Amino acid sequence: MKKNKPYLPTTTLLCLLLTMAFPACKKPPSKTKAQVIQERLNQRLERWRKGMQRNCKNKIMETASAIADSTLLSNARLQRDTSGIPSIPPRPKLPDFTPPKDTTPVKPIFHNGQ
Incomplete structure (x- = not known):
């Protein structure tokens, strides 16, 4: 009689695969306090640099x-066409003033008791 061993290679392969995959399930090492502080410091410095660059760019x-x-x-003022606009004429001269001749006799304002 023949022995049935159809599952032996599959089982062996599965066990081998599990033993190789098991070490990959480890947790990554945790960060130290100094590393966390350094990361936060780097983040703050980067935010500050970006803010300064943004402010400088806005000013520029x-x-x-x-x-x-x-x-x-x-440029618009220099290229304005002023040739079609007439210049402002000068003020006319004032005529010479000649006082009118007054021929009416001067009457006194106050009467001398008469």
Whole structure:
């Protein structure tokens, strides 16, 4: 009679696979207090650097915008067509003043008791 051993290679393979996979299930080593402090410090420094870069970029953009705006305005003022607008005429001369001749006699304001 033949012995039935169909499950022997499968069982052996399964046991071998489990023994090789078991060490892979270990927990990663925990971080020390110094490592945690260093990581948090690095995170804070990175946030500070990003904030400084953002502030500097905003200041640069505001300055560049002001320069560009003033340049555009000055170019527009220089290119304005003023040839079609007549110049303001000068004021006319005042005529010479000649007082009118008064021919009416002067009467006294107060009467001398008469």
